[in-house]
Amino acid sequence: MEIKVKQLLKVLKKGVFCSLQDNGRFHFRKFGIPTAGPMDKLSFELGKKILGNDNNITALEIFYGGMSFEALSKHEYVLVGADMNAKVNEKEIESWKTFILNEGDILKVQFSKQGSIAYLIPIGGFKEESILNSCSTYLKANLGCNIQNGTILYGEDYPIFKNRRGLFYKFIPQFPSHHQVRVVPSYQLNYFEEKDVNRFFSEEFQLSSGDRMGYFYKGPKLKMKCKKDILSEPTMFGTIQIPPEGQPIILMADGQTVGGYPIVGKILDDDLWKVAQQRYGDRISFIRENINE
Structure with a gap:
């Protein structure tokens, strides 16, 4: 059955940073290509469930908000993750519940007070060219769509739900x-x-900067017992590296596939969404997990 594709949205203002992300680009890390995919996988998956899209759909990941769109056709969406105080034609809409945009409507995704990332997902997902078995954007390798003002986002001509759907609070x-x-x-x-290790697992750290490659924190410094040459070894989303200045870096979804900094540990996958949603100035505490459990 042929899929009919239509124009969904025109980007009027691209905001701080946004990218199209699906489940991720797998089986290419051995070539130095990160998996990419959603930073906050929990919100991403819940958004798919709300829409009934259990397959590998593509969503628009929005950092910190500040975006606006013009609807080019009638379609249904859900906005999940951080509450970006979104408005349609200057009227507020609820996050975590489906809503309809009619042709000519203006959607504004403003700024959040808590959390840093939201996902705008149309029924059926956005349609984008697949590169290396994924539509996920990884701009450092020129993979995926580089969204700018005026970019047109496409989707499937999908039937709209009779009733609104959402997630209980x-x-x-x-x-x-x-x-x-x-x-x-x-x-x-x-x-x-x-x-220093004891302080790492007992005191707080504060997010100072970061992007999809890595989050940088400030707090108690970790010093090595002696200078030691370390061979580069594989890393992954959630690896905590300690560079020479002694402050931790958490590698995120677009983080490099190998690294030569010493590693404190790996954050459990189930907790990565908490890291991803932190804003500059937010605090984090690391809890040592018993590997036998």
Whole structure:
């Protein structure tokens, strides 16, 4: 059956940063290509469930908001993740519930007070050329769509639900300014001073900067017991590296596939959404996870 594709949205203002992301680009890390995919997989998956899209659809990942769109056809959407105080024709809409845009409508995705990432998902997902078995954007390798003002986003000509759909409030993830995340320790943990390791797992760190490649934190410094040459080894989303200045970097969805900095540990996949949704200035605490459990 042939899929009929139509124009959905025209980007009027691209905001801070946005990208099209599906489940990710798998089986290419050995060639140095990150998996990419959603930073906050929990919100991404819940958004798909609301729409009844369980397959590998493509969503628009929006950092910090500041975007506006013109609807080019009638279609149904859901906006999940951080509450971006979105409006359609200057009227507020609820996150985590489906809504309809008619041709000519103006959607504004403004700025959030808690959380940093939202996902705009149309029924059927956005339609984009697949490169290396994925539509996920990874601009450093020129993979995927580089969204600019005036970019047209396409989707499937999909039937609209008769009734609105959404998520009960108690199931909606919350994005406070402080999170605790579980860490599986690395074998390289014994490269560091014991007192610094104890402080790492007992004190707070603050997000100072970051993007889809990595989040940079400030807090108690970790010092190595002695200078030691470390061979580069594989890394992944959630790896915590310690560069020479002693402040942690958490590798994110577009993080490099190998690294030569010593590694404290790996954040559990179930907690990565908490890291992804942090805003500059938010705090994080690392909890040592018993690997036997």
